[in-house]
Amino acid sequence: MSQSVNATAPHVGRMEAVGDRWRALPKWQRSLGFVAFVAFLYYLPLLGIPGLTWFRTDYIQGGSSWAGTLFTCAIYVLVAIGLNVVIGLAGLLDLGYIGFFAIGAYGVGLFGSVNSPVVKAIQERFDLPATWAVGWAICLFIAITLAMVSGVLLGWPTLRLRGDYLAIVTLGFGEIIRIVAKNVTTVTNGNAGISAIPGPEGPPSATNTVFGLIDLKPWYWLAITFVLIMVFFVRRLEHSRVGRAWLAVREDEDAAAVMGVNPFKFKLWAFAIGAALGGVAGVLFASRQAFIDPTKFDPMTSILFVAMVVVGGSGNMMGVSLGAFLLVYLPERFRGVADYRFLAFGVAMVLVMILRPQGLIPSRRRARELKDRAAEAEEAPAHV
Amino acid sequence: MNFDELIGQFGQHTVNGLSKGAIYALIALGYTLVYGVLRLINFAHSEVFMVGTFAVFGTWTAMGLQNNPPLGTAIIALVVGLIVGAVASGGTALAIERVAYRPLRKKNAPPLVFLITAIGVSLVLVEVFGVLLPKLFGDSGFTMSTLFSRPRQLLGMPTVLEHKNLFTIGDTSVTNVQAIVFVSAMLMMFALDRFINKTRYGRGVRAVAQNPETAALMGVNQERVIMLIFVLGGAMAGAAALLWNMRFGVTQNTIGFVLGLKAFTAAVLGGIGNLRGALVGGLFLGLVEVYGATLFSSQWEDVIAFVVLVVVLMFRPTGLLGESLGRARA
Numbered sequence: 001m002s003q004s005v006n007a008t009a010p011h012v013g014r015m016e017a018v019g020d021r022w023r024a025l026p027k028w029q030r031s032l033g034f035v036a037f038v039a040f041l042y043y044l045p046l047l048g049i050p051g052l053t054w055f056r057t058d059y060i061q062g063g064s065s066w067a068g069t070l071f072t073c074a075i076y077v078l079v080a081i082g083l084n085v086v087i088g089l090a091g092l093l094d095l096g097y098i099g100f101f102a103i104g105a106y107g108v109g110l111f112g113s114v115n116s117p118v119v120k121a122i123q124e125r126f127d128l129p130a131t132w133a134v135g136w137a138i139c140l141f142i143a144i145t146l147a148m149v150s151g152v153l154l155g156w157p158t159l160r161l162r163g164d165y166l167a168i169v170t171l172g173f174g175e176i177i178r179i180v181a182k183n184v185t186t187v188t189n190g191n192a193g194i195s196a197i198p199g200p201e202g203p204p205s206a207t208n209t210v211f212g213l214i215d216l217k218p219w220y221w222l223a224i225t226f227v228l229i230m231v232f233f234v235r236r237l238e239h240s241r242v243g244r245a246w247l248a249v250r251e252d253e254d255a256a257a258v259m260g261v262n263p264f265k266f267k268l269w270a271f272a273i274g275a276a277l278g279g280v281a282g283v284l285f286a287s288r289q290a291f292i293d294p295t296k297f298d299p300m301t302s303i304l305f306v307a308m309v310v311v312g313g314s315g316n317m318m319g320v321s322l323g324a325f326l327l328v329y330l331p332e333r334f335r336g337v338a339d340y341r342f343l344a345f346g347v348a349m350v351l352v353m354i355l356r357p358q359g360l361i362p363s364r365r366r367a368r369e370l371k372d373r374a375a376e377a378e379e380a381p382a383h384v
Numbered sequence: 385m386n387f388d389e390l391i392g393q394f395g396q397h398t399v400n401g402l403s404k405g406a407i408y409a410l411i412a413l414g415y416t417l418v419y420g421v422l423r424l425i426n427f428a429h430s431e432v433f434m435v436g437t438f439a440v441f442g443t444w445t446a447m448g449l450q451n452n453p454p455l456g457t458a459i460i461a462l463v464v465g466l467i468v469g470a471v472a473s474g475g476t477a478l479a480i481e482r483v484a485y486r487p488l489r490k491k492n493a494p495p496l497v498f499l500i501t502a503i504g505v506s507l508v509l510v511e512v513f514g515v516l517l518p519k520l521f522g523d524s525g526f527t528m529s530t531l532f533s534r535p536r537q538l539l540g541m542p543t544v545l546e547h548k549n550l551f552t553i554g555d556t557s558v559t560n561v562q563a564i565v566f567v568s569a570m571l572m573m574f575a576l577d578r579f580i581n582k583t584r585y586g587r588g589v590r591a592v593a594q595n596p597e598t599a600a601l602m603g604v605n606q607e608r609v610i611m612l613i614f615v616l617g618g619a620m621a622g623a624a625a626l627l628w629n630m631r632f633g634v635t636q637n638t639i640g641f642v643l644g645l646k647a648f649t650a651a652v653l654g655g656i657g658n659l660r661g662a663l664v665g666g667l668f669l670g671l672v673e674v675y676g677a678t679l680f681s682s683q684w685e686d687v688i689a690f691v692v693l694v695v696v697l698m699f700r701p702t703g704l705l706g707e708s709l710g711r712a713r714a
Contacts, residue, residue, distance in 0.1 A: 045687070077593075087496070093496065157694060157698050161697055161701060164425055164495075164652075164656070165652060167499075168649060169690075171645065172649070175645075175686055175687075175692070176686075176691060179683070179687050180687070183683050183684065211392055299641070300641070306499070306503075307503055307504075310496050310500045311500060314496065318539070339515045339519070340511075340515065342489035342510075342515075343507075343512065343516060346504045346506070346511060347504070349503065350508070353504065354484075354501065370494070373491075373492040373494070374491050374492055376492060
């Protein structure tokens with residue numbers, strides 16, 4: 001309805017104003033700003049502001065877990081970007097995203113670790129030495145493929161369901177993956193987990209010079225590189241034909257179908273691409289931990305993934321990245337008041353959503369939509 | 385595949401499944417009522433149940449209940465527990481509506497935002513019962529504080545009714561607790577069904593579920609209806625909490641999550657937004673879980689439940705009975 005009224009209305013949020021000013025800058029200034037931002041991202045782990053970036057850790061004497069926290073943040077940013085494709089772009093509520101994350105993690109664990117039953121079986125079958133395992137880069141490829149295939153397998157029967165039903169079915173999927181990992185001990189080692197998961201440099205050992213166990217800065221740089229590549233990739237996708245199709249399907253599935261966009265096909269694409277990104281995040285997570293077991297993939301974490309996307313501002317990659325960063329950083333930062341941090345976290349989640357339902361940095365389209373909805377609510381108070 | 389066990393003990397498994405499903409069904413009602421009227425998945429409902437179990441446990445502790453009390457005391461404990469549980473859970477549900485949902489409804493926010501506030505509220509409630517209350521009352525010394533003396537732990541409570549065989553048909557034995565759980569859940573649901581379908585308030589609920597604008601024009605106070613459904617759903621969860629405490633005798637601050645998940649699955653199975661669907665879905669899920677656990681093994685229980693959900697939704701996309709609070713026998 002009142003599109004024109006909103007356009008002239010003075011109540012444009014501060015965040016949106018910043019975005020508009022940014023877009024109004026000449027291109028070279030924007031590129032320069034972007035390069036500076038990327039450089040800052042790479043410099044970040046070396047930053048040492050006491051209180052903000054200097055976390056006490058019991059791991060190393062007098063050390064800081066800042067780089068480790070940043071690495072976790074980067075992994076979750078990757079997750080948020082992947083889930084944003086599913087929730088923010090295609091509008092599908094996926095509560096079981098942890099399943100793809102777990103498949104990625106188990107992909108690298110099962111094929112890359114000498115301790116995994118799968119690798120042992122292959123060694124026996126083909127008479128290979130006991131130190132043989134699939135290389136990390138190939139594992140990454142295998143994990144992405146597995147995640148994508150499982151995304152399609154999950155999507156095929158369920159994407160015809162309506163939104164709310166999809167939520168519970170996907171939540172169930174995440175649980176199924178976890179329970180399978182726990183119960184099929186002959187393949188996954190069950191609760192005992194899989195150890196010695198390799199990184200880019202091969203299996204974890206004290207002789208690794210770059211991707212070691214103590215200095216986590218290289219891990220962060222690796223993760224942030226993946227993040228930047230994926231951001232670029234998803235951005236291109238968003239503005240392609242596929243991205244426009246997602247938008248059409250999200251806004252009105254029937255209208256999209258009438259216009260010749262096959263909703264099922266594009267939803268399935270969103271699921272597969274989202275799953276692949278979740279798989280990549282899982283691989284990095286497992287490699288850095290060098291050990292995984294089923295307890296790491298519980299449904300609560302899966303729901304927190306969705307929270308990252310929605311709190312940050314679904315549909316906007318800057319937004320979801322900020323959401324992911326905050327949801328990792330804050331509980332980590334306030335480890336000192338350990339007991340109350342999740343309580344405060346819950347309160348913060350409710351407050352942010354009530355005060356800024358569009359998320360911290362909303363996508364422009366979403367913000368407009370929300371304003372329309374709010375205006376409609378004012379006009380017709382009877383509407384639920 | 386353990387077919388012999390399933391066929392041989394079929395009656396026994398059915399009884400176990402039904403008494404398990406009855407609790408699912410009672411919790412599922414809360415999801416279904418709210419969904420039927422607001423088209424909203426109230427994810428915080430699992431915590432409403434959790435609060436109920438603590439309230440009932442607290443009541444029993446305050447009463448100084450011992451294991452296997454005499455029948456009179458047991459009945460009083462159950463009745464008082466039911467009232468306190470229903471009031472506590474209903475109150476919690478109402479508070480959640482006020483704090484987390486109403487401000488968003490005023491802004492006409494998209495459904496996803498409700499989901500996130502619900503998660504936030506769940507987190508707050510879990511932490512309040514796991515950390516805040518233990519910190520405040522953990523060692524304060526009065527009777528109730530034993531509830532919070534072991535934060536985040538599984539708490540055992542006194543057995544109100546000793547599990548005894550009530551009657552046996554063939555190889556199938558039914559314990560008194562199983563019978564009480566099933567019968568009282570059925571009674572509760574029957575009463576709710578009557579309330580929604582026969583009373584003036586129920587008509588208001590159905591009207592808002594069918595068409596909020598028209599209902600408002602016809603003089604139905606929408607806010608009051610919304611409050612009513614939250615209280616009703618909460619009270620049912622409180623009753624479920626009592627039955628749970630009576631049957632299993634344990635609770636924990638995180639107990640809600642899995643049960644809520646199961647109850648929500650049950651609601652979807654039966655057709656969310658449909659009261660009778662919640663009953664059918666709950667019992668069906670209970671049976672499927674017990675049969676499945678017998679056929680394969682109990683560690684696959686949850687997988688079987690979800691696989692059955694997917695299969696049912698593939699063939700009946702709106703659940704077994706379809707979704708309609710408004711149209712259900714208007």
